[in-house]
Amino acid sequence: ESAQTFLESETLRLRQKLNSSDGLKKAGLLSALATFYDVRGQYSHAETCLRQSLSVNPASKHTQWLSAKVRKQLDAVDMQIVASKSLGDGKKEGVSFPNPTPVERVSGKSLSAAEFFERYSSTSTPVVLTDVVKDMTPSPWTIEYLRTAIGDKHAP
Secondary structure, eight states, rough: HOOOHHHHHHHHHHHHHTTTTHHHHHHHHHHHOOOOHHTTTTTTHHHHHHHHHHHHHOOOHHHHHHHHHHHHHHHHHHHHHHHHHHTTTTTSSTTOOOOOOOEEEEEGGGOOOOHIIIITTTTTTOEEESOOOTTSSSOOOHHHHHHHHTTTTTOO
């Protein structure tokens, strides 16, 4: 809640400052305001501010980058709207969403290769292997270990 309150108060503060600004300062304020709108998910407002900012300062790399980012967000929202309309209420014929399958967690230390193949690999059953990476190497890969193990050798 406090973050939301902060964003709202900063947005209001920036909007008030816009009234008494012009030129590059106004462009910077518009870009900052667009950032707050972006964070709040108000992409149309952000895009409007960015267009105005770029009309004053078209060379601003940050504003160009933020504008492209916001445009991608708007495109994603548009695609979500189209997709949700095509699904309707989710009861459309041929559309079903399966329940997620729980994935078993198994210690790699207690599982042989043959057992892994038989239970998981050959049946295409997902599994999360735990305790595997921890003991893969005899020593931790510190700079000192690598210096001793590799020395002056170069990678091809």
